[in-house]
Amino acid sequence: MPRRKAAKARRARTDEPAGAPINFGPLANWVGFNLRMAQEATFEAFSHLSHEVGEKPGRFATLTLIAENPGISQTALSQASGRDKSSLTPVLVDLVRRGLVRRERMPGDRRSYRLNLTAEGERTLAKLNACARRHEKNLDRIIGSERTRFLAVLRKIFAEIR
């Protein structure tokens, strides 16, 4: 798990009594840098939770997108997640093999598949949603009353940064 180290580094900056005081210089004041640190730490925390229910964190978005867009094609799914379709192939092979996703030929166009969750897939997604709720609760505890404003800024950045 690549995230263990990151956790240790974070602790080094917070818990550590002394040792070697590292200077982050201008980095410490840059939004980009802090955005990255916060995101990595957050992702790592969610990773832990999802591994507890036996899933990789990356599966969450895939399962959600299939659940919310029943019958979606692999190409549409890859576009929605911003990844090349070839990156999706092994993910779907795994999800189908484990019985979480059902893949059927489109009736009208036999080149494409339509994707749906199986009952097992729904159960797994429910478990991941429970993780996400726990995770969000932790974040809410930290963010407090800023939540709405904070979320609005994140969305604005995503929509407008080039």
Add this chain to the structure above:
Amino acid sequence: MPRRKAAKARRARTDEPAGAPINFGPLANWVGFNLRMAQEATFEAFSHLSHEVGEKPGRFATLTLIAENPGISQTALSQASGRDKSSLTPVLVDLVRRGLVRRERMPGDRRSYRLNLTAEGERTLAKLNACARRHEKNLDRIIGSERTRFLAVLRKIFAEIR
């Protein structure tokens, strides 16, 4: 560049006239998800700028940490960046080969090196800092008056999330 695709996906959600309206379901309201989307988009934007000056975005933090902590050892540097020391070896080999970093044996302890920027390293860091300033200006334009509060929340998340 893995980031091209992400850019396309973002555009798909914003510019696109129609096509296939993708449902993001509960994902759209989760802080964790939005944090990730914002960070990926931001990192991609900085990537472009740093490639324009012929550097990888990841070199920025490494060069800054060396500049701000002259004579730092590889182990200390790896801890500061939250990566294993073995991950740093190829990075430093590259930076030394390109004449950006000077590596000298510690006088007192001949196991370790002390790292410093060369004049060329300083120049490259200056160029990357210029990128970062441009990048921050873009972010500031988007974030507006929220900046201080937004930054405070990011730092709080990084410090407290587990």
Add this chain to the structure above:
DNA sequence: TATTGTTATACTCTATAACTATA
């Protein structure tokens, strides 16, 4: 014995290009 840095190796995630089978 413990620590610093390197090497060997592997894993994850991603991409591009060439391919197959349809259309």
Add this chain to the structure above:
DNA sequence: TATAGTTATAGAGTATAACAATA
């Protein structure tokens, strides 16, 4: 010709474990 999905392959970035040199 064009599109949906797969395969082959590669690259970036990370990790662990074993090692050599030094402490």
